[in-house]
Amino acid sequence: MTSPLQQKIKITGPSVVTANRTWDGVVIYRDAHKGWTTDLAEAAIVRTADDARALLAESTADDVGAIGPYIAPVAVNDNGTVEPGNLREQIRRKGVTIDLPASA
Amino acid sequence: MYAYDEIDRTLINERVSEFRDQVKRRLAGELTEDEFKMLRLMNGVYLQLHAYMFRVAIPYGTLSSPQLRKMAHVARRYDRGYGHFTTRQNIQFNWIKLADLPDALEDLASVGIHAMQTSGNCTRNVTTDQWAGVAPGEVEDPRIWAELLRQYSTMHPEFSFLPRKFKIAITASAHDRAAIKVHDIGLRIHKNEAGETGFEVLVGGGLGRTPFIGKVIKPFVHGRDILSYVESILRVYNQYGRRDNIYKARIKILVHELGIEKFAAEVEDEWLATRESSLTLDNEVVEDIRSRFSYPHYQKLSDTPDELAAASADPHFARWLKNSVAPHQRTGYAIVTLSLKPVGGPPGDATADQMDAVADLADKYSFGEIRVGHEQNLALPSVARRDLPALWRQLDKLGLATPNVNLVTDIIACPGLDYCSLANTRSIPIAQELTRRFANNDLAELIGRLHINISGCINACGHHHVGHIGILGVEKNGEEFFQITIGGRADEHAVVGTLIGPAVPFAEVADVIEDIVEAYLALRARPDELFVQTVERLGVEPFKERVYATR
Ligand code: HEM
Numbered sequence: 001m002t003s004p005l006q007q008k009i010k011i012t013g014p015s016v017v018t019a020n021r022t023w024d025g026v027v028i029y030r031d032a033h034k035g036w037t038t039d040l041a042e043a044a045i046v047r048t049a050d051d052a053r054a055l056l057a058e059s060t061a062d063d064v065g066a067i068g069p070y071i072a073p074v075a076v077n078d079n080g081t082v083e084p085g086n087l088r089e090q091i092r093r094k095g096v097t098i099d100l101p102a103s104a
Numbered sequence: 105m106y107a108y109d110e111i112d113r114t115l116i117n118e119r120v121s122e123f124r125d126q127v128k129r130r131l132a133g134e135l136t137e138d139e140f141k142m143l144r145l146m147n148g149v150y151l152q153l154h155a156y157m158f159r160v161a162i163p164y165g166t167l168s169s170p171q172l173r174k175m176a177h178v179a180r181r182y183d184r185g186y187g188h189f190t191t192r193q194n195i196q197f198n199w200i201k202l203a204d205l206p207d208a209l210e211d212l213a214s215v216g217i218h219a220m221q222t223s224g225n226c227t228r229n230v231t232t233d234q235w236a237g238v239a240p241g242e243v244e245d246p247r248i249w250a251e252l253l254r255q256y257s258t259m260h261p262e263f264s265f266l267p268r269k270f271k272i273a274i275t276a277s278a279h280d281r282a283a284i285k286v287h288d289i290g291l292r293i294h295k296n297e298a299g300e301t302g303f304e305v306l307v308g309g310g311l312g313r314t315p316f317i318g319k320v321i322k323p324f325v326h327g328r329d330i331l332s333y334v335e336s337i338l339r340v341y342n343q344y345g346r347r348d349n350i351y352k353a354r355i356k357i358l359v360h361e362l363g364i365e366k367f368a369a370e371v372e373d374e375w376l377a378t379r380e381s382s383l384t385l386d387n388e389v390v391e392d393i394r395s396r397f398s399y400p401h402y403q404k405l406s407d408t409p410d411e412l413a414a415a416s417a418d419p420h421f422a423r424w425l426k427n428s429v430a431p432h433q434r435t436g437y438a439i440v441t442l443s444l445k446p447v448g449g450p451p452g453d454a455t456a457d458q459m460d461a462v463a464d465l466a467d468k469y470s471f472g473e474i475r476v477g478h479e480q481n482l483a484l485p486s487v488a489r490r491d492l493p494a495l496w497r498q499l500d501k502l503g504l505a506t507p508n509v510n511l512v513t514d515i516i517a518c519p520g521l522d523y524c525s526l527a528n529t530r531s532i533p534i535a536q537e538l539t540r541r542f543a544n545n546d547l548a549e550l551i552g553r554l555h556i557n558i559s560g561c562i563n564a565c566g567h568h569h570v571g572h573i574g575i576l577g578v579e580k581n582g583e584e585f586f587q588i589t590i591g592g593r594a595d596e597h598a599v600v601g602t603l604i605g606p607a608v609p610f611a612e613v614a615d616v617i618e619d620i621v622e623a624y625l626a627l628r629a630r631p632d633e634l635f636v637q638t639v640e641r642l643g644v645e646p647f648k649e650r651v652y653a654t655r
């Protein structure tokens with residue numbers, strides 16, 4: 001795998017680093033304190049390619065805690081709340097868009 | 105049912121303890137994800153959007169009731185109370201935790217179930233007709249041969265790292281329910297003039313980015329030679345298949361690039377040099393496998409019992425009988441399809457409670473056996489016709505008697521963007537909307553046989569290319585769009601569908617499908633001209649006009 005430090009990284013707006021937690025697969029985001037959170041509101045937000053690269057490199061280094069970290073777009077609203085930047089990330093955050101089959 | 109021998113049981117159990125150790129080392133940080141990924145994939149563990157996904161094989165689509173109960177147990181205990189039956193006779197659990205996986209595998213191993221051959225560039229779970237052993241007119245039970253191929257290919261050292269995954273399907277009936285023409289190798293069992301069993305061998309079929317219909321490589325390979333012949337195909341593929349480009353790595357590309365004649369000649373050379381090997385199957389071996397399958401002790405029963413005549417006065421029962429019940433090899437028995445396509449539900453999903461209940465019904469009415477078909481439905485293969493009314497009442501209560509088998513709402517759909525990390529678009533909500541649009545049973549019957557298949561990306565897990573109507577999700581500027589093809593089919597007349605025009609947005613898909621169906625109803629020559637036949641006769645133009653005239 002190419003180290004994130006050598007990868008060409010382009011971002012078009014505010015972004016986060018997201019991954020799946022190793023032991024259970026749950027969606028997580030890199031926070032600003034070198035840890036992971038399940039809450040997008042607590043994710044570290046980067047706005048430049050350099051910052052994104054650094055955050056990704058730091059995330060990738062934690063191979064035990066997380067699988068497959070990558071940069072994902074977010075939208076930051078005027079009041080500061082953060083939303084996923086595309087449908088895929090919305091589904092990862094909120095779960096499937098359908099009702100799960102429920103056992104009676 | 106097939107009884108595994110000691111070798112299989114030992115192998116399965118060893119795999120579980122190996123995997124337990126691997127998971128432990130991964131969680132302790134002793135294995136990196138790069139190192140671990142292949143190990144987990146070898147045990148059917150993928151990563152999806154929200155969680156790990158666990159794919160479990162249902163060899164040749166046959167399950168015993170204790171096996172199905174164990175699936176229910178895994179769904180309930182380690183997942184969210186349901187499982188998803190796929191188009192390749194597998195079941196997938198969508199929410200399982202890595203830390204729980206060794207336990208889940210161990211629980212399944214106790215009933216001889218495993219996840220071998222559900223992932224990786226090996227020969228995958230060999231699939232066959234879900235009506236194997238009970239279909240009228242069948243040449244012989246194809247599961248015997250599926251089992252031989254399973255034993256041969258499981259962890260085969262030479263073919264565990266093929267250029268790409270490899271899928272084999274077998275049918276022994278004139279009507280192909282196993283989609284053999286869209287598999288890497290398709291095998292059709294038939295008899296030669298001497299009455300000996302052999303195989304028509306097809307090669308190079310496949311879906312995905314570049315769909316191909318399989319071509320006949322040899323019209324008759326004697327049963328005793330089938331393993332050596334398959335091995336020769338694998339060997340030629342292993343040698344020449346492209347490893348430099350994942351999009352060109354499947355055997356279908358090699359067959360296409362070399363041409364079937366040249367490819368066949370390569371295989372023939374290889375085979376002639378190696379056919380007299382330990383792979384030759386003498387009768388004893390085949391009979392030994394056959395003897396490990398147990399068959400029901402059928403009774404002498406009537407095809408027209410009084411119970412059936414009385415119940416048929418109920419139009420709901422009569423409709424279900426017509427659409428979900430098929431003739432059986434034995435007089436007095438029937439094959440019952442359990443639709444996993446309720447109106448508004450995700451295709452192919454069954455809850456743990458449903459699985460338990462089906463296992464109980466199988467014990468009561470079908471000699472403890474359950475089948476899984478590539479259309480993502482279940483079947484009870486051997487039900488006495490006199491029991492049909494009682495069975496129907498119970499299935500109806502369980503939501504498993506939707507009378508839509510082979511009709512427009514019997515939709516195949518992949519998990520799509522609700523679960524899958526490779527997806528462009530969702531597919532399940534499209535299927536759900538279509539089942540609501542066509543929920544009226546009279547309308548569905550008026551339309552007749554019509555297969556709608558949906559995939560959320562070009563990988564084609566939902567078989568969209570070979571749907572009578574195919575729906576493929578594509579992304580345009582971050583929005584979900586869908587390409588529509590018509591005229592595809594997956595049976596013995598398999599053909600890839602034709603695109604009707606530009607992709608349409610998510611919100612319009614159901615309207616477009618309704619337009620296509622209305623056009624068909626207006627255009628068909630006779631009430632029994634199927635949708636695919638009308639498309640074959642008229643081409644796509646009239647449908648295209650109808651769909652795009654107002655859009
Ligand atoms: C995590 C979920 C899944 C992943 C990552 C996945 C991945 C893929 C990929 C990459 C291909 C293309 C292979 C190629 O063309 O070389 C493929 C094909 C296919 N998959 Fe899946 N798949 C998933 C789920 C499913 C499900 C749920 C089904 C059944 C409903 C399924 C059945 C198939 C079939 C039938 C094909 C096409 C046949 C062929 O191999 O040409 N897959 N899948």
Ligand code: SF4
Binds near residue numbers: 519528563566
């Ligand atoms: S077709 Fe694409 S979206 Fe659907 S399951 Fe396969 S890989 Fe995922």
